[in-house]
Amino acid sequence: xxxxxxxxxxxxxxxxxxxxxxxxxxxxxxxxxxxxxxxxxxxxxxxxxxxxxxxxxxxxxxxxxxxxxxxxxxxxxxxxxxxxxxxxxxxxxxxxxxxxxxxxxxxxxxxxxxxxxxxxxxxxxxxxxxxxxxxxxxxxxxxxxxxxxxxxxxxxxxxxxxxxxxxxxxxxxxxxxxxxxxxxxxxxxxxxxxxxxxxxxxxxxxxxxxxxxxxxxxxxxxxxxxxxxxxxxxxxxxxxxxxxxxxxxxxxxxxxxxxxxxxxxxxxxxxxxxxxxxxxxxxxxxxxxxxxxxxxxxxxxxxxx
Numbered sequence: 001x002x003x004x005x006x007x008x009x010x011x012x013x014x015x016x017x018x019x020x021x022x023x024x025x026x027x028x029x030x031x032x033x034x035x036x037x038x039x040x041x042x043x044x045x046x047x048x049x050x051x052x053x054x055x056x057x058x059x060x061x062x063x064x065x066x067x068x069x070x071x072x073x074x075x076x077x078x079x080x081x082x083x084x085x086x087x088x089x090x091x092x093x094x095x096x097x098x099x100x101x102x103x104x105x106x107x108x109x110x111x112x113x114x115x116x117x118x119x120x121x122x123x124x125x126x127x128x129x130x131x132x133x134x135x136x137x138x139x140x141x142x143x144x145x146x147x148x149x150x151x152x153x154x155x156x157x158x159x160x161x162x163x164x165x166x167x168x169x170x171x172x173x174x175x176x177x178x179x180x181x182x183x184x185x186x187x188x189x190x191x192x193x194x195x196x197x198x199x200x201x202x203x204x205x206x207x208x209x210x211x212x213x214x215x216x217x218x219x220x221x222x223x224x225x226x227x228x229x230x231x232x233x234x235x236x237x238x239x240x241x242x243x244x245x246x247x248x249x250x251x252x253x254x255x256x257x258x259x260x261x262x263x264x265x266x267x268x269x270x271x272x273x274x275x276x277x278x279x280x281x282x283x284x285x286x287x288x289x290x291x292x293x294x295x296x297x298x299x300x301x302x303x304x305x
Contacts, residue, residue, distance in 0.1 A: 008045045008081035010092040013037060017097040019182035025072030025098050031065040034094060038079050046082045049094070056080040056091040073098045099180035102139055104173065107131040111191035113274035119166025121192045125159045128188060132175050142174045150174040150185045163190050193272040196234045198265060199227065203281040215259050215284045222254045224280070228265055237266045238280070245277040260284050 016034055018027045031049045038047050049063040050056040051070075056078035069075040075096045082089040107128045112121040129141040143157045144150040145164075150172035163169040169190045176183035204224060206217040221238045228236045238252040239245040245264035252263065260283045268275045 005083070005086040005088045007088050007090045008042060008083055009040060010081065010090045011037070011040050013079065013092060013094045015095040015097045017099050017180055019180065020073075020098045020100050023101070026069055027098050028066040028068050029096050031063060031067050031077075034079070038081065038092070038094075042081075044084050046084055048080045048082070050078045050080060053078045053091055053093075057089075059089070069096050069098060099177070099182045101182050101184050102136060102175045102177050103134070104132050104175045104184050104186040105134040107173065107186070107188045109188060109190065111193045111272065113272065114192050114195050117195065119192050119194070120163045121190075122160060122162040123190050125157075125161055125171075128173070132173055132186065136177075138178045140176050140178055142176075144172045144174060147172050147185060153183075161190065163192065167192055167194070193269070193274050195274050195276045196232050196267045196269045197230070198267050198276050198278040199230055201228070201265065201278060201280050203283050205283045205285060208284050208286050212287050215286060216257055217259075217284045218255055218257045219282055220254065221252065221256055224265075228267060232267075233270045235268050235270060237268070239264045239266060242277060246275065248275065256282075258282050258284075 013034065014037065016029055016031070018029055020027055035047045039045055048056070048059070049065070049067070050061055051063065052061075055061040057080075059080060059082070063077065076093050077096060079092050079094050080089055081091070108131070109123055109125070109128065112123065114121065125143055128143075132141050133139045142150075142153065143159075143161060144155060145157060149155045151174075153174060153176070157171070161171060171188050171190060173186045173188060174183055175186065201224070204219055204221075206219065208215050208217060210217060225236050237245070237248060238256070239250060240252060240263060242264050244250045245266040248266055248268065256263075260281075262279050262281050265278045265280050266275055267278075
């Protein structure tokens with residue numbers, strides 16, 4: 001009997017790619033991850049990996065797994081498929097590719113003013129991705145509350161993040177190459193600036209002394225500045241409406257003629273631009289009413305006046 005045994009079937013292997021964790025072009029490869037692709041469903045066939053085709057053909061110098069490449073970034077090694085029952089073999093090439101890590105650009109978001117004194121705010125992250133990616137292509141960005149979540153790519157926070165840590169919260173950024181799945185992490189701090197503090201304000205009261213009866217007086221609003229600023233690095237303004245005070249528009253004149261009314265104080269932090277608003281009551285009190293008095297007469301009982 002003359003018997004010709006078939007060779008194991010070969011395939012064109014896809015590259016085995018690993019991420020370069022220290023930018024030197026070398027890393028460890030788990031070669032056995034390619035066993036199933038190399039066998040392509042064949043049974044009774046052994047798989048081994050070799051640095052050269054000659055070694056693969058001679059079945060010498062089989063590589064152990066994990067294996068660290070010896071040529072930076074790209075190295076071609078060879079797979080030997082051996083039919084265990086006959087010893088017939090085939091060889092095929094496998095490229096080991098060390099993929100560069102993405103480079104995360106510096107990202108920054110302006111701080112936000114605290115709107116309700118709890119130290120928390122909601123931040124729009126939609127502009128951060130372009131800062132992190134820069135000119136790189138095939139990248140995706142996600143945001144996470146912890147480093148572990150960023151590394152495992154779980155619990156992404158989305159583009160609208162409400163902080164849970166007062167004043168300053170660190171958010172972890174994952175930048176991933178969609179072609180290689182290599183990723184890096186970086187951070188961004190979300191800062192909530194406190195509002196300046198306006199003390200409890202007593203009414204500003206004047207008597208109706210000028211043109212008595214018209215209930216109009218001139219208030220020198222600047223006399224309340226020191227009380228309102230209270231040593232803070234802040235500027236004060238006065239407004240007729242709460243919306244004007246919030247937007248710092250249409251400030252009232254320092255010498256302000258008015259009847260009894262409520263005006264609004266705006267206090268702005270000179271460093272952060274954060275504003276607080278409070279009411280200030282202006283009160284014009286009427287004078288007591290006078291009359292033409294009748295004389296008070298008493299008798300002189302001893303003629304001394």
